[in-house]
Amino acid sequence: MHIQMYIDGEWTEATEGNKREIINPFNQEVIATASEGTRSDSEKAIAAARKACDEGSWASTPASERGEMVRLVGQKIKDNREELAHLETLDTGKTLEESLGDMDDIANVFFYFAGLADKDGGEVIESPLPDSTSKVVREPIGVCTQITPWNYPLLQAAWKLAPALAAGNTLVIKPSEITPLTTAKVFEFFEEAGFPAGVVNLVLGTGAEVGALLSESNDVDLVSFTGGIETGKTIMQAASGNVKKIALELGGKNPNIVFADADFETAVDQALNAVFFHAGQVCSAGSRLLVEESIHDAFVEKLVERAAWIKLGNGFDETTESGPLISAEHREKVERYIQIGLDEGATLAVGGKRPEQADLKNGFFLEPTIFTNCKNDMRIVQEEVFGPVLTVETFTTADEAIAKANDTIYGLAGAVFSTDIDKAEMVAGKLRMGTVWINDFHPYFAQAPWGGYKQSGFGRELGKIGLEEYTEVKHIFRNKNPQPVGWFK
């Protein structure tokens, strides 16, 4: 399989003819090659999107028609969910069951924004001035660039593509250079659906080469980025040249607070899922467990026992519960953090090394790892590891749990487990995070906004606000009886 870029309605090779091998992280086999673009490919894609925006008809196409085209793409994703899920598992190593779930979520995101496209008819304002009307309308922002990460390749792309198009923008998207397969596949659906040339553009390549111009260019009106905090800071600076709008969906170090009155088995099971799902490569992973002191020992004993039994393997094997990490470099980063945890004096309760099974030796696997005796000022507690690593701390009062949970630069997500719902609601209200789950961990869906407080970023995806992020707000005031002002004599 070979994938190309899609610029101005044409499938195209990189200008300089470079290619990249795409690797299956389960066995390091080459599963595809992809065109590897350079800055000039980004220039072409931005120029195509600019032309389609300034001279094309997409923005003025009736919103209901735009919505229908977005819906058509959602339907094609639904009709091809098995093929897409297969590609996603090959590319990321995640289990096929998870990829299938992602595809269902993705189709729903397209359907949701398709439905929202024609629902905002503007707002009439009661003007305080005589003989006048006043209304507020939303318009497309213009040319949007979108940069996505490798952990949920098509899902993170869908959260950007569907609302941008429903709102009438033109766009250029750059998926992570290591997981471009499903995003490229969906561009076949855009083509089949008949999107006008230049409205949707796909560039492939590294962030430094292809991605940089997407945030720097003065021809771009908005850049939406999902990825790591350091890249986010670089993009924020690069975007300042023409004061373009920015949306940043960055990392997290998400607390999971378990009170002694929580349902024990449920809380253990959820804590396990919170951190070890997709090998911990989830922005909202519950990687900081805060457990009430009185149940700490029993809770950790059960958690450790169950973590040791997590079945690692090939994402296509139905018995596999967790796949590999995405790459050799990423596994080495996570291993460095495990060493940091040990050096800081945390107690390694389980895991901490590569599995020894022969059938896993070619994959980038790491055992589910739990550190106990952790303290909030440790780097292993404060920094995003983005792997299967859990830190455990204790608390004795709700206030202490809240203080520890909020003691982080991040503010993406968190959870509280308790059968005392008033207490759980009180804690949820005091957590400085964009999403808080009560007696659950991980749910997200098209109807509810997603995004971070603090250094987890700004802007929101999904929900009604996820569409509004791709619009400008305009106030139109009309004087129905114009007269000379008479101020200057």
Ligand SMILES: NC(=O)c1ccc[n+]([C@@H]2O[C@H](COP(=O)([O-])OP(=O)(O)OC[C@H]3O[C@@H](n4cnc5c(N)ncnc54)[C@H](O)[C@@H]3O)[C@@H](O)[C@H]2O)c1
């Ligand atoms: N908040 C969320 O919703 C959310 C969702 C998924 C992932 N994430 C975060 O993503 C990170 C993991 O993803 P990653 O390793 O791919 O992140 P990353 O920051 O390394 O890369 C993300 C994307 O940015 C591109 N990029 C890199 N440097 C760039 C530059 N200078 N200019 C423009 N683009 C550049 C990359 O090529 C890639 O496409 C984690 O921190 C995770 O928490 C956040």
Ligand SMILES: C[N+](C)(C)CC=O
């Ligand atoms: C936003 N989410 C949870 C789908 C993926 C985060 O990495």
